[in-house]
Amino acid sequence: MFNNKFDSNKFKYGIYYAIAVAVIVFILNDYVTNLKSEHIKYSDFVSYINQNKIQEVQISKDRLVAIPKSNEGESNKVLYTERVDDPDLIKKLDTAKIKYGGVPQEDSPIRSFFINWVLPLIIFTFLGRVLFGRIDKKMGSGVMSFGKNTAKIYAENETGVTFADVAGQEEAKESLVEIVDFLHNPKRYTDIGAKLPKGALLVGPPGTGKTLLAKAVAGEAGVAFFSISGSAFVEMFVGMGASRVRDLFKQAQEKAPCIVFIDEIDAIGKSREGNISGNDEREQTLNQLLAEMDGFDSSKGVVILAATNRPEVLDKALLRPGRFDRRVIVDRPDLKGREEILKVHAKGVKISQEADLNAIAKGTPGAVGADLANIINEAALRAVKNSRKEVVQEDLEDAVEVIIAGKEKKDRILSDKEKRAVAFHEVGHALVAALLENTDPVHKITIVPRTMGALGYTMQLPSEEKYLITKEEMMEQICVMLGGRAAEEIEFNTMSTGAANDIERATQTARSMVSMYGMSERFDMMGLESIQNRYLDGRPVQNCSAETAAIIDEETLKIIKEAHEKSKKILKDNRYLLTKISERLLEKETLMGDEFIHMVKSNDESKGQNKEDESLDTGSHNG
Structure with missing residues (x-):
């Protein structure tokens, strides 16, 4: 070649x-x-x-x-x-x-014809090539190649990614191993009458590794890999997208066996239902894609992989068997998966032997592969900044905080009054969490402002991975969220704007209890909202009348009031402890979970001792 x-x-x-x-x-x-x-x-x-x-x-x-x-x-x-x-x-x-x-x-x-006709034609052709060639390079595509395929083609082994580079997605890898094995040993499958799946759709939240998985399939199979984004098919000229689809599949069949990867396929694969704009460019492109996926022979070894985080908007004809035969879910990794992902990204980084990646994995529930890669990189940058030769546990923990809350904002100086309000607010969260049974342990309390807007925060880390949450646990979560405002009311007998984010999260949780999880006696198990764009923002959509929505608001308010009163009662009963821990936080600015728990437990022990003393005194008096 x-x-x-x-x-x-x-x-x-x-x-x-x-x-x-x-x-x-x-x-x-x-x-x-x-x-x-x-x-x-x-x-x-x-x-x-x-x-x-x-x-x-x-x-x-x-x-x-x-x-x-x-x-x-x-x-x-x-x-x-x-x-x-x-x-x-x-x-x-x-x-x-x-x-x-x-x-x-x-x-x-002959010479006259050559001089008068042929030579000028050659000269103008040469000048045109030079001129348009420069424009092509600047514009990134051919001026006269609107309908040509713009996919980036990787030759064999050029992707540089194998399944060893993908961690935390074992189920997804298992679903794709058969495709790789078919491309390696097609006779094993054809002898029994099995056919190669025409396509696999990778579905999951952003950053979970869908594109990485597609490259790993190509790297494992050792075949040519066509990579193109769905938006590359959308052109201002009608018919150009369809032409590019035809050209892409023609090249793929010439290079077979190969893998064609279409990233963000929802750009051209949106449902045609309810489209009143007529036969537009996007619809023509989708129709051509459907025809091409029906038309090619999968036995030649052409596999179509596509990725999206919006499967609900895709056209039903695109999702049926015979086009995309498999839907591979690439979801957020669990605790074990997060630890494996951290190990993969830590391979090229000098990390101390004492560093505990399992603790970092526990402290990052809900994080995806891209987040974890960013945490390792931030930790390495912090180590260099502090003139260390390797990354230590402190660097990793600080990197987690940077990703969650942003960097420390050193130029934001709070007044003594504001600082005191922030301290009581954060201790209110932590104390309510510590005194309730079904809450996550407190890991850290700080009143150091962060760049993402937080004047302070309380970090709770789950002791174990949870997949189900009970009604009692959700109620106590709301109590913890409202504990900051409750502390302000008890100590200062006033309210501030610092609880805005807490109120928003508490309201959302309470509304979900009523409308989606069937935790309200008024509505029993009636579904009043459904999740739209599950893998993106997960915004709920109402499925009820305006009158019912008003009752949902009443039930939500009822839950919030109940949680608010419970938080206030807990803090009033432990007013001395609230003040003591807040004063300690004002002094140190940051309290780690161990020290905080020790102060809470020592207070409980002293309470128990006082009760015993009172009991003894009463007994001797009666005697």
Whole structure:
């Protein structure tokens, strides 16, 4: 392949060099001709005849060529002038005894045709190639190739990714291993009558590794890999997207066995239902894609992989078996998966032996592969900043905080009053969490402002991975969220804007309990909302009337009020502890979970001791 490409390039550039040489030769020829000839006016020509300076005159249709007599000290250039309507010209030449006749025919018809027609055509073609070639490079695509395929093609083993580079998605890898094995050993499957799946749709939230999985399939199979985005098919010219689809599948069948990967396929695969704009460009492109996926033979080894995080908007005809036979879910990794992903990304980073990646995995529930890769990189950057040769646990933990809350904002200086309010607010969250049974343990409390807007925060880390949450646990989560505002009310008897995010999250959780999880006695198990764009923002959509929505608001408010009162009661009963921990936080600015829990437990022990003393005193008095 390389030699053929080299020879074709050599031949192409050889033609360009030959054209350039031909142009230079003709230009030099004209230049030399101009050196030997000189243009004169007709009046001067007649004057030369009268002065007997002309030896011979050659007459053509449009000019007169005069060959002067060779005299020393004078120029011997051939003279020429325009032929004018002079009936006495021949008489003047005869009188001066000057030889005259027609111009000798030197140019052959072939040479004249080449000079007048072929050469200008070649020159303009060459200039056009040079000009449009430069524009193509600047624009990133061919000016005259609107309908051409723009997929990036990787040759065998060029993706540089295998299944060893993909962690935390074992189920997804298992679904794709069969495709790789089929491309390696097709006879095993064809002997029993099995057919290669035409396509697999990778579905999951952003950053979970869908594109990485597709590259790993190509790397494992060792076949050509076509990679293109769905938006590359959308053009302003009608029909261009469909043309690119045709060209892509034509190239894929020529390169078979191969893998075609279409990223963000929802750009062209949106449902045609309810489309009143007519037969637009996107619909034509989708129709062509459907036809091509039906038309090619999967036994040749062409596999279509596509990725999207919006499967609910895709056209039903695109999702049916025979087009995309498999839907591979690439979801957020669990605890074990997060630890494996951290290990993969830590391979190229110098990390201390004492570093505990399992603790980082526990502290990042809900994180995807891209988040975890970013955490490792942030930790490495922090280690370099602190002049360390390797990444330590402190770097990793700080990186998690940077991803969650942003960097420390050192230029934001709070007044003593605001600082005190923030301290009581955060301790209110932490204390409610510590004194309830079904909440996650407190890991850290800080009142250091962060760049993402937080003036302080309380970090809770789950002790175990949870997939189900009970009603009691959700109620206690809301109590923890409202604990900050409750602490402000108890200590300062006022309210501030610091609880805005807590109120938003608490309201959303309470509404979900009523409308989606059937945790309200008023509505029992009636589904009043459904999730739209599950893998993106997960925004709920109401499936009820306006009257029912008003009752949902009432039930949501009821839950929030109940949780708010419970938080206030807990903090009032532990007012001394709230003040004590807040004063300690004001002094140190950051409290780690161990120290906080120790203060809570020591307070409980002292309470227990006081109760025993009171009991003893009462007993002796009665005795």
